[in-house]
Amino acid sequence: MPIYEFKCRKCGETFELLIRSSDAKSTVACPACRSTRTQRLLSAFSGKVGNTASGGGCGSCSATSCGPS
Ligand SMILES: [Zn+2]
Known part of the structure; x- marks a missing residue:
């Protein structure tokens, strides 16, 4: 079973969880x-990031504070 990493969009907590296929949705x-x-963090980013990134930003890492500068 794959382990997915999740991030809470409310408090910022990150946690890992085993997801069975029946629980995927x-x-x-x-x-x-x-x-x-909560937002699932993909180890291989598919390009869709659910954050409110209005100006692009970093799509290759999971850090929300990763700015362009
Ligand atoms: Zn939380």
């Missing part, structure tokens, strides 16, 4: 704040 809750506003 279910919502993952943050273990820290129980928010369901």
Whole structure:
């Protein structure tokens, strides 16, 4: 089973989770704040980043603070 990394968009917590195929489309809750506003971080980025990146930014790393400068 693959391990996916998730990031909570509410509190910023990152966590890893084993995802079975049957759970792939279910919502993952943050273990820290129980928010369901979580985002799956792909190890191989497919180009779609769910963040509010208005000016592009870094799409090759998972750091939200990775600025162009
Ligand atoms: Zn959270």
